[in-house]
Amino acid sequence: MKQSQTKVHPSVLERFHYSIDAAIDKPFNWKQMWRLLSYLKPYSKKLLPLSIFTVLLTTFIRLAIPILIGVYTLDVALKNKDFTLLTYLVAGIGGLYLLNYVANVYRIRWMNMLGQGVIHDLRKHLFSHVQGLSHRFFDQRSAGSILVRIMNDINSLQELFTNGVINLLMDMVLLVGIVFILFTLSPELTLAVMVILPLMFLISTSLRKNIRRSWQTVRLKQSKLNSHLNESIQGIRVTQSFTQEQENMAFFDGVNTESYDSWQVASKKNAMFRPLVELTNAIGSAVLIWYGATLIQQGSLGLGAFVSFAFYLGMFWEPISRLGMVYNQLLMGMASSERIFEFLDEKPLVKDNPNAKVISNIKGEVTFENVWFAYNEDRPALKGISLKMNAGETVALVGHTGSGKSTIANLISRFYDATDGSVFVDGIPIKDIKVEALRSQISVVLQDTFIFSGTIMDNIRFGRPDASDEEVKKAAEAIGANDFIERLPNGYETEVEERGNVLSVGERQLLSFARSLLADPRIIILDEATASIDTESEVKIQQALKTLLKGRTAVIIAHRLSTIREADTIFVLDHGEIIEQGNHQRLMEIGGEYHDLVKAQYKVLQDN
Numbered sequence: 044m045k046q047s048q049t050k051v052h053p054s055v056l057e058r059f060h061y062s063i064d065a066a067i068d069k070p071f072n073w074k075q076m077w078r079l080l081s082y083l084k085p086y087s088k089k090l091l092p093l094s095i096f097t098v099l100l101t102t103f104i105r106l107a108i109p110i111l112i113g114v115y116t117l118d119v120a121l122k123n124k125d126f127t128l129l130t131y132l133v134a135g136i137g138g139l140y141l142l143n144y145v146a147n148v149y150r151i152r153w154m155n156m157l158g159q160g161v162i163h164d165l166r167k168h169l170f171s172h173v174q175g176l177s178h179r180f181f182d183q184r185s186a187g188s189i190l191v192r193i194m195n196d197i198n199s200l201q202e203l204f205t206n207g208v209i210n211l212l213m214d215m216v217l218l219v220g221i222v223f224i225l226f227t228l229s230p231e232l233t234l235a236v237m238v239i240l241p242l243m244f245l246i247s248t249s250l251r252k253n254i255r256r257s258w259q260t261v262r263l264k265q266s267k268l269n270s271h272l273n274e275s276i277q278g279i280r281v282t283q284s285f286t287q288e289q290e291n292m293a294f295f296d297g298v299n300t301e302s303y304d305s306w307q308v309a310s311k312k313n314a315m316f317r318p319l320v321e322l323t324n325a326i327g328s329a330v331l332i333w334y335g336a337t338l339i340q341q342g343s344l345g346l347g348a349f350v351s352f353a354f355y356l357g358m359f360w361e362p363i364s365r366l367g368m369v370y371n372q373l374l375m376g377m378a379s380s381e382r383i384f385e386f387l388d389e390k391p392l393v394k395d396n397p398n399a400k401v402i403s404n405i406k407g408e409v410t411f412e413n414v415w416f417a418y419n420e421d422r423p424a425l426k427g428i429s430l431k432m433n434a435g436e437t438v439a440l441v442g443h444t445g446s447g448k449s450t451i452a453n454l455i456s457r458f459y460d461a462t463d464g465s466v467f468v469d470g471i472p473i474k475d476i477k478v479e480a481l482r483s484q485i486s487v488v489l490q491d492t493f494i495f496s497g498t499i500m501d502n503i504r505f506g507r508p509d510a511s512d513e514e515v516k517k518a519a520e521a522i523g524a525n526d527f528i529e530r531l532p533n534g535y536e537t538e539v540e541e542r543g544n545v546l547s548v549g550e551r552q553l554l555s556f557a558r559s560l561l562a563d564p565r566i567i568i569l570d571e572a573t574a575s576i577d578t579e580s581e582v583k584i585q586q587a588l589k590t591l592l593k594g595r596t597a598v599i600i601a602h603r604l605s606t607i608r609e610a611d612t613i614f615v616l617d618h619g620e621i622i623e624q625g626n627h628q629r630l631m632e633i634g635g636e637y638h639d640l641v642k643a644q645y646k647v648l649q650d651n
């Protein structure tokens with residue numbers, strides 16, 4: 044293995060841990076196979092039968108031609124000097140080759156369409172299913188590992204569906220056909236040439252298995268390389284600011300070399316494969332010529348039959364080899380499909396009650412009645428929360444980090460369901476309101492606004508795709524985002540990349556406010572940005588906020604004193620419990636936790 048040239052602290056190389064779930068083959072599982080094959084169902088009326096028909100047609104033509112050339116042309120037509128038959132045979136063989144060509148063109152086209160169609164459907168099914176899963180599912184998995192399943196695992200099934208399944212049929216027919224014809228032509232010669240069978244078997248099982256394992260190692264190493272690369276690029280700013288490039292390079296070098304080495308091993312083994320196959324064929328040919336010549340001399344085998352025999356023997360290896368390959372694909376497919384089905388079998392934890400109703404005009408009153416919630420069983424995040432937020436009121440949630448503020452917000456949107464107790468909107472248990480209806484009237488504005496790739500216009504329109512350009516502009520103007528948008532190179536049509544790195548934090552916030560205002564929700568949940576921005580932007584954001592919150596219930600995870608002070612009710616949280624509640628004035632008078640918090644903030648502001 045190549046060693047890294049860079050000198051770095053050894054602990055660095057132990058820093059990265061990736062959970063790689065590359066395809067390691069699994070034992071064959073019929074139940075899983077049937078489930079996979081059920082994706083062929085939509086094609087069972089047209090594409091599947093057409094593909095099978097062309098496969099069988101080409102197989103029969105391939106089986107027929109050597110007999111026509113050897114036995115009929117040499118042993119019948121030429122031997123009997125029957126030139127009419129010879130002409131027919133030549134025309135017939137020519138016609139069959141032509142038919143074979145046409146059938147092959149369609150076979151390849153239809154089989155590809157079939158395979159691609161299945162992969163398309165499977166990917167669509169998986170994506171739409173994953174999209175509907177609850178937050179908890181995404182808490183437990185990295186985006187990378189989900190991506191791998193939707194892309195790589197499904198891709199690895201592509202080959203199985205495009206070639207594997209149908210070739211299996213072709214190769215079985217071909218193999219049975221060849222063995223049957225060989226025995227019909229000469230049972231003695233067939234038995235003699237079968238000496239190569241054990242060798243063939245050995246190559247197509249153990250050697251292939253060995254090679255397959257090596258390629259799996261290659262894929263594993265590549266996954267590791269991908270994960271590291273992904274993390275490196277995402278974290279490049281941190282790496283550069285801590286000048287950890289050399290250390291990072293050393294790790295990359297290690298992973299890259301591991302990948303290189305695994306390729307070397309796999310390709311060395313692969314290189315042995317073909318010559319070994321040829322050697323086996325050579326042994327078969329030697330037996331054929333030696334024993335075949337003896338049989339011809341004895342008069343028990345015609346020359347034409349011998350020629351046909353040689354043709355079939357040449358074809359014999361092909362299906363055996365391909366069957367080995369399909370078997371490999373099947374085992375790999377088992378591993379991939381197991382992981383795909385694991386996702387498909389995940390049930391969304393938050394789902395509609397059978398009697399859930401669509402409530403389209405909620406007022407926005409939110410009540411918590413003795414709500415308990417735990418992300419992990421042993422560590423409750425909320426401990427018996429009871430609170431009431433009146434419709435149209437602005438509520439501030441304050442408290443130290445990890446006290447449960449975001450969790451309260453998560454329960455209002457029903458990203459999670461309470462472990463115990465109930466949450467009500469307008470006095471109706473939220474489990475009795477259809478999730479879609481509820482969420483369409485709630486807007487969540489996170490600190491780290493997610494900007495999708497597309498134009499500024501598309502991004503503001505995100506929650507209400509039917510809004511006109513005029514409505515988008517009006518929302519942006521109301522928020523005060525218009526100025527900065529018009530200054531961009533193409534105004535509202537400026538393309539912003541995913542995550543919107545080209546926009547400043549304040550600009551991204553204004554954009555998300557405009558997005559929410561346009562969606563016109565009844566309840567707004569806002570995780571106020573902690574990042575300090577300049578005073579001018581601060582004033583702008585405060586004004587934008589006023590516009591956005593007007594006439595709606597607003598739940599603000601508040602960090603700024605100015606926001607907190609103007610809230611109608613402030614809930615002070617501590618370790619998942621509400622310890623104080625009231626407006627600013629009242630809480631200051633009490634002189635408790637809130638009072639201390641405000642004093643501490645003032646001190647920070649004054650020190651700065």
Ligand SMILES: Nc1ncnc2c1ncn2[C@@H]1O[C@H](COP(=O)(O)OP(=O)(O)OP(=O)(O)O)[C@@H](O)[C@H]1O
Nearest residue numbers: 182418419424442443444445446447448449450451
């Ligand atoms: N997805 C999650 N899975 C497991 N535990 C979580 C998850 N999200 C939050 N927690 C835990 O739940 C508790 C409450 O977290 P929450 O995010 O509600 O706090 P917060 O008050 O919003 O904090 P902050 O001000 O830092 O955002 C914390 O102990 C946190 O570690």
